[in-house]
Amino acid sequence: MRSSSYSVLPARALRTAVVLALAAGAVTVAPAARAASADPAPIAAKPYMGWSSWSMQSSKYPGLNPDGDYSYLTEANVTKQTDALAAKLKKFGYEYVNIDAGWWRDTTWKPEYDRYGRQQADPKRFPSGMKAVADRIHAKGLKAGIYLPAGLEKEAYNDGRTPIWNADGCTTADIVYGDLRTTNGWDSSYKLDFSRPCTQKYIDSQAQLIAGWGYDFLKLDGVGPGSGKSGDQYDNVADVAAWHRAIATSGRPIHLEVSWSLDIGHAADWKKYSNGWRIDTDVECYCNTLVSWENSVDDRWDDAPGWTRHAGPGGWNDLDSLDVGNGAMDGLTKAERQSYATLWAIAKSPLYTGDDLTRLDSYGLSLLTNKEVIALNQGGTPPARPITPSDPQQVWAAKNPDGSYTVALFNLADSPAAVSASWASLGFTGKAAVRDLWNHENLGSFKDKVTEALPAHGSRLFTVTPHGTALAFTGYEAEASGNTLGGNASVADCSACSGGKKVGNLYLGGKLTVNDVVVPKAGTYQVKIAYVSGDARSAAVSVNGGGATHHKFPSTGDWSTVETVSVPLTLKAGSNTITFDSGNGYAPDIDRIDVPKSS
């Protein structure tokens, strides 16, 4: 969820929270260690799969939230979705039922806390309490997820008088900063001061509470740097670390997912302390459907590449809910739904849908239950990233341990277009077998490339098994002395780059021309470009002073990581020049280019 759910609601009188605190403490005194052996698999060994409540909560789709915004979240609805998940999707690997924001708030967003300032089930939404819900989920053989915002919620502060559970002498006054500085993506909490000994106790008390209820998953939301915030006040790395410790001592394995739009500069922290991180803003549109293509499914193609290398067992790049199960409710075309599912699958994002599982249409069910696609997402292959610059027609690929390639074609344009994956851009030449994962078909053997017509916002997902030979390349370092630099362009050190150097400062007229690129034969060559770019940047690439093609190079995540993409360039026999021109904008730093020895 994001800011709207908090900022629209007035703060209520804090004293009511204390009065309403229920005797939940009695439940939590029994540590939840008993559940520890329930699942021997390590947490997040694979991207998790399941369902989340937020997409339907956040939508204005008719009938979903009859009692006001976000009111979909009720015990009855969670039960209904749990049953549907168990009946329809469990056998395909979906297992988490995740309760998102609002479980401790009524329909006017008034919160419930226990006498220790911990979130407590809103009795209207969850009359049986949160433990009963988790028990119900577990009874179906599924796992239960719950949600909390970062920091001490302002409404739980109670003038600093609320005691902290199991922490003698500690009150809410002892866990925040004296100036009551706020934090998280909505500024809805006071920032926790982890230099104070009471503070970890508060997190421990929350962890004990949800572990005691039997939850297997926690989404910690509004976490910064990220969630639209930066700076010390919004740096919640310590919160996440505290949660990591609290979970470790809670006696129950709990998957910790942090949200939203996490700062990639802190990727190491998220990897160290959590099992997954939302890389982007909410996928939901907060409109009459669950999502819409432009707001904001399509952002992910730009935002995922920088994170690719951070995904792996233990922690995954979370692209947010996968709302492809019901076309009318999702607000997407069939093509868009397939592309959405394709990107999530190849990026190794968790696969949790926010759809109404009781109303999946047949196409939606086929997308969510495609065994080959799920196997790709859950299997041991690495996540894919763009291998052609991120123009409207893109190819994403990953080389798999068995020598095959995962190849996805995307057409992000608003009209149908042909998209080609060239084998040369994968590094081999000759023939390859192509398997269509969505359609469960072997398409046959393709020479040099595969081209398919894709609908607007459409995609294809293939496994490509090479039968050809590895392509040989001739490398040209950007920093080579024979090249021509224009404008501000200059050679810079780069430890990750080949030769230890790159050409940077390609902005506002900065230009690099790689001279004397020799090929034996005229033709179109898939030229590999190794580059560094902390954000997505464009360059105009031209050959021999001819017309330029503009390419947007996906982010490499930071300014010290090298990635490679391929661009088709038409070269003449003999010596050529290849120019990267920043024009009126900012271009990536160039490490080197590799030109195939045959076209």
Next chain:
Amino acid sequence: MNTPLPRRDVLALATATGAALATLPAFTASAAPQRPTTAETAQGADPRHELWWQAPADDNSLIEQGLPVGNGRLGALASNDPGHELLLLTDATMWTGGLNDTLDADGQFPYGRDDFGSLTLLARLAVDLPDHDLGAVSGYRRALDLERGVVTTSYVRSGVTYRRQIFASRPDDVIVLHFTQSGGGRYTGTVTLAGTHGEDPDVSFGAAFPNGLKYGAAVTARSTAGRVTVDGDHISFSGCKDLTVVVGGGTNYAPDAARNYRDPSLDPRKLARAKVRDAVAHSADTLLRTHVADYRAESGAFGLTLGASTPEQRSLDTWERIRARARDGEPDPELEAAYVHFGRYLMISGSRGSLPMGLQGLWLDGNDPAWMGDYHTDINIQMNYWMADRVGLSGCFEAFTDYCVAQLPSWTDLTRRLFDDPRNRYRNSTGKNAGWTVAISTNPYGGGGWWWHPAGNAWLCNTLWEHYEYTLSRSHLEKIYPLLKGACEFWEARLLTTTLPGTTREVLIADSDWSPEQGPLDAKGITYAQELVHALFGNYLVAAAALKRDGGFAQTVAGLRKRLYLPQVSPTTGWLEEWMSPDNLGETTHRHLSPLVGLFPGDRIRPDGSTPADIVAGATALLTARGMNSFGWANAWRSLCWARLKHADNAYRLIVNNLRPSTGGGNGTAFNLFDIYELGPGDGIFQIDANFGTPAAVTEMLLYSRPGHLELLPALPDAWAASGSLTGAPARGGFVVDLRWTDGRPTEVRIRSVGGRSTTVAYRGASRTVIVEPGASMILKGKDFVR
């Protein structure tokens, strides 16, 4: 086999409806088509005459991505989407509006979709194949065969190759969609026909506009193996090994002012049902063969090659190739020739037996085409038909001739009643009013739109006249003679006598007018009018002499012509003057080349020494000032003018400009090769004129002709110099030319007479005189042009 008719009651329909209107081009009952006796070979299409793509069109972008088909009257844009074939159908006569004879307060014509009217869509046809979603098929390809006039789509679904052909047949007067497969596949889906003016889906419908025009359409389908049924408002089919869908329709428009341009006896819905029923009784193969034979007969023996492209270029699909041409800057001679062949395809598809093509021909994507999709008489309709004779499609010109002839009574009536309205700033100050003229826009109901366009009559006539010069057809001359004579009468009444300043010389000048479409609204003696009327009078004199008519009036016209003022070069700008003023009163780079009508399409201004050098220099300077970077038709016109000035590089550059890919609505060539004009930022509209003007420029660079004179390769660019040929190309003066060249020089030229008897044939200053009897031909070799 199950081949139901569109509705159960269809069998009860009369087999023939409507009285045949012998010479009137319209949607009418007609005699059974002639069927070819030879088998049609589907194989072996020349790749140089095939355009192909690797993606279908988006439903919402059909104007830029849909492939056009048409039988000269009934046209469609097709999406070629495997799972959802969408056709937007247009009939050339599907016009709202009417005579529009109540002038606005300024004495000009109203110009709205209700009063003046607009070309609109006839129907939408969808063939849905739920299992053939684009995301689930592979190996998608669609192609437009320019030699046969057939659109073919193919793809593989689960190992089965599916193929569909779409063509618009003139003999059967329907559009056919033929679905086949190999590999054991079956078709299951629906066919849905719906109107676009509020009609609900139905297998046939009929309705009428407020202006009384009735229209209707019908669809039917059959399969040789499978189930086809009418299912409420649509056709359902399942388990079909193949499927033939036939759709047709039209209006009760009649090109006859005396009958208010309607045939009240014609019921379009009934006729449409009869036509689709008659057609579907034949096999799809028979329908295809009939269409291809008819298409080939119209296409004739014209040939054009501009040299060889590289294997790399040949390997690209058409859209990649358009983009590569612009990106790499390398000439792609086969693509450039294909653009000409595509223009021919559009002409054959859009201009036969009905109304001529306006701003968009038969291809719309909505009922609100820019400028009503009308006939613009101040460049656009003329440019549409400049190409026809030059590329051997003289037959397609007839729609334009028939239109003018059919409109003449109304144009004459409107001119008589309304032109001297005191509110009309362009009225004749002589107090006289005679003959006819038009507005800048015209519709098919005799009506004008927007402003009066006094010199429009002359330009229409001069265009009709050039067709006579190409064909020397006496019947054509007789048809257009009343138009020429009426236009001369108009100018006899309109011309003013003035004394040139500083001289005693009395000249005749045109009354107050607007040089299209810029500068002062009340300039007398604008170059545009002076040149067009000068040519009109000259043409009329030849016509009257040839027909031996109106000798006395011809003498009057000859006298007027001698006294006509002709423009001079401005001492201030050095340009040929656009107004009778040394000053530049308009935009330097304005899109119109109105003051250069004497350079092209006229030939009063010739760079061969027969025109005073200062006039040629002034025209060249003006053309230079107009610039090289405009859009579609404006580039094409510039190219034609540079070709006349024998400036190959400029003429070629302007053609290349039009070949630039249009993306985001920008000027240039769309995915489907339609020319796009950027109306505003990001707002591109289709204007067909450049699709014809650009090919006309290509031919004009290779062959210049005027009666009695041919010039070979006057503006051959380096890009096409290595080798090439232009064959079956009509030339003014009554000849057809086959020209071949190598290394920039003609190697052989064959001159066949279709009525001409003598002409000079020139190449770079060397000249031969050829005398040849009609029907005979003569061959000249390259050595004949060595000086």
